[in-house]
Amino acid sequence: MNCADVEILLAEYVDGTLRGDAVSALQAHLAGCAACAELARDSAQAVAFMERAAVTDAPPELVNRILFEITTGPSRAVIKPSWVRRLFGRWLEPILQPRFAMGMAMTVLSFAIIGRYTHVRQLTPADLDPVKVWTAAEDKVVRFYNRGVKYYESLRVVYEIETRLKEWAEEQPQQQSTQQPTQQPTQQTSPAGETK
Amino acid sequence: MLEEKTASLGRTEGLLAGREASEVLQAALQKLSPDLRETVILRDLEELEYKEISQVLNVPEGTVKSRLNRGRAELGRILRHHKGSL
Numbered sequence: 001m002n003c004a005d006v007e008i009l010l011a012e013y014v015d016g017t018l019r020g021d022a023v024s025a026l027q028a029h030l031a032g033c034a035a036c037a038e039l040a041r042d043s044a045q046a047v048a049f050m051e052r053a054a055v056t057d058a059p060p061e062l063v064n065r066i067l068f069e070i071t072t073g074p075s076r077a078v079i080k081p082s083w084v085r086r087l088f089g090r091w092l093e094p095i096l097q098p099r100f101a102m103g104m105a106m107t108v109l110s111f112a113i114i115g116r117y118t119h120v121r122q123l124t125p126a127d128l129d130p131v132k133v134w135t136a137a138e139d140k141v142v143r144f145y146n147r148g149v150k151y152y153e154s155l156r157v158v159y160e161i162e163t164r165l166k167e168w169a170e171e172q173p174q175q176q177s178t179q180q181p182t183q184q185p186t187q188q189t190s191p192a193g194e195t196k
Numbered sequence: 197m198l199e200e201k202t203a204s205l206g207r208t209e210g211l212l213a214g215r216e217a218s219e220v221l222q223a224a225l226q227k228l229s230p231d232l233r234e235t236v237i238l239r240d241l242e243e244l245e246y247k248e249i250s251q252v253l254n255v256p257e258g259t260v261k262s263r264l265n266r267g268r269a270e271l272g273r274i275l276r277h278h279k280g281s282l
Contacts, residue, residue: 011239011246011261014268042272043265049275050240053217 001029006036014043224274232267239264 001009009026012018018026030037225233238244238252239260250257 007265008258008261011264011268039265039269042270042276043268044272046236046268046272046275047240049217049272050221050236053221 001025003029003033003036006030006033006039010036010040010043014040014047220275220278224271224278227274228267228270232263232270235260235263236267236271240268 006026006029009018009022013023013026030040225237228236234253235249238249239246244252246257246260249260253260255263
């Protein structure tokens with residue numbers, strides 16, 4: 001095994017998902033290669049630190065990229081773009097914290113990913129019903145039972161945004177003439193402008 | 197060998213957890229290049245599989261793993277320096 005092989009296998013090794021002969025081969029290489037051993041140590045330290053850290057906000061550019069993927073990329077066949085724009089376009093204004101936007105984006109994204117494998121129907125407003133989101137969350141927790149706590153927490157964020165979305169949707173008709181400045185789409189058009 | 201070093205890190209960082217750790221992590225993530233940062237976030241914080249990440253970012257799975265290694269290692273270095281400055 002050489003250093004290039006390590007670069008590919010190390011991620012799984014640090015994750016603890018590498019199996020078979022590859023593990024001993026990689027360990028043998030690490031024992032004799034200071035550079036790779038340092039890479040492995042730094043990598044393991046970072047992972048250990050992240051496991052202890054609380055849920056972290058995703059950077060705005062990642063949210064943008066995911067939204068681009070689901071509206072313009074290959075997932076477009078699975079997700080109906082009009083619904084994405086209608087449901088998310090308004091809410092991705094600065095009034096929405098990147099953290100909440102991320103939760104929403106991940107909900108849609110998981111639909112896109114699941115849909116690609118199972119050919120489920122398109123995402124509909126009913127799927128964003130908090131109860132359904134919550135039920136789906138429970139399924140995911142079982143699937144990722146060993147990392148359940150963190151996943152559960154991030155989905156709780158999704159639940160919160162769903163609830164807020166619903167509240168805002170109900171308030172919209174009554175506030176047509178008295179909208180707050182931050183809700184005017186023309187003032188700030190990119191969520192990237194809001195970092196915290 | 198790896199386990200030993202991870203364990204020793206756990207001891208030295210024993211006091212840094214929860215909110216404080218989250219803030220340190222956020223600051224450290226900001227120092228990564230966007231490519232590495234989003235890969236690390238999707239894998240280690242959003243818990244996506246390699247295949248899912250490769251679909252989201254539209255890059256081969258090998259690239260995902262390579263970026264993940266570089267991103268994690270860079271993050272580990274940044275965190276170590278941060279601790280040194282504490």
